[in-house]
Amino acid sequence: MSTTRTEAPRTDATTRPRLLRGLSWLVARQHRGALFSLLGATVLGPIWIVYERSRMKDVLDAVGWPGKDLPTPSFDSDGVSLIISALGALPLLLAVFVGAPLVSGDKENGTAQLVTTQSVTRLRWMVTKFAWVYGSVLVTAVVLSAVFTWWWKPLRPVFSYDWSSGSVFNITGPVLPALCLFLTAVGITLGVLVRRVLPAMAIALFFSWFFGVFWERMISSLAATRTLVYPLEADMPARLDDALEVDRWIGSADGELYGWGMCAKATEKASDACVEKYGIVNNVYEYLGFDQMAGMQWTGAGLLLAGTAVLTALVLWRVSRRPL
DSSP: OOOOOOOOOOSOOOOOOOSSOHHHHHHHHHTHHHHHHHHHHHHHHHHHHHHHHHHHHHHHHHHTTTTSOOSSSSBOOHHHHHHHHHHHHHHHHHIIIIIHHHHHHHHHHTHHHHHHTTTOOHHHHHHHHHHHHHHHHHHHHHHHHHHHHHHHTTTGGGBSSOTTSHHHHTTSTTHHHHHHHHHHHHHHHHHHHHOOHHHHHHHHHHHHHHHHHHHHHHGGGSSOOEEEEEETTSOOOGGGTTOEEEEEEEEETTSOEEETTTTOOSSHHHHHHHHHHHTEEEEEEEEEOGGGHHHHHHHHHHHHHHHHHHHHHHHHHHHHHSOO
């Protein structure tokens, strides 16, 4: 006679606790590729910036700057240009590769239908996605912007990029985080409306490029301009060396303004005759100063964040009213 011994199931086994549960765990796992990419940029980006800054400092210390002038008017290297280009491209990359596929990818592979037929509402699912993506994008952009600003601001005179150019204006201060959030929201909105990954990515790419051109032209409109009048034959005042020129005229003694090149004639005699005829005595320079940069950046960031809020509200409203 044989007997079979059966052991009672163990009840003392413990499961490893999870940091995330429920919908948050699902969203984080579903988009772990994008989240790990953002984490990598947050960690490796500052290391790269610090390295390039140390290289620049070594060169400047070797020539005795700021006590001595640089051999060339400004410092430039492949590393500096590459970092500025990479940070400038970050909002576009987020729009195309993070925002556009966020919902359209779920629509194509059926995840949207699977999730929203469970006990999770469409609105809650989208809010969780927004929270994860916006939070990750914001952390990455804030860290990269803060570290680059720490490098650029004290060494600004040696950079070959002006403060008013989009190359620097868009990647320092609050503008980079705001741009990243806005274009990510654009990508998500396009994904919800188009509902196909590749078309949404293509449209996001085109829109991001177009918006970049438009935004760079908008920079000079983010603050009230100043006007400086100085004698016609005098040298340009030193405070204009670092200013963003908005417009320039020549003016008569009675305050009448004329186009700056009006008296730029072929000969000096003809030019002098033009100046005498119209009574030109002053140069009139309309500009924006470097001290206005911070205010301009916060104004621009506010506009971008308002746009982000509008797009987010639009997506949440549409998702709550219609199936994906």
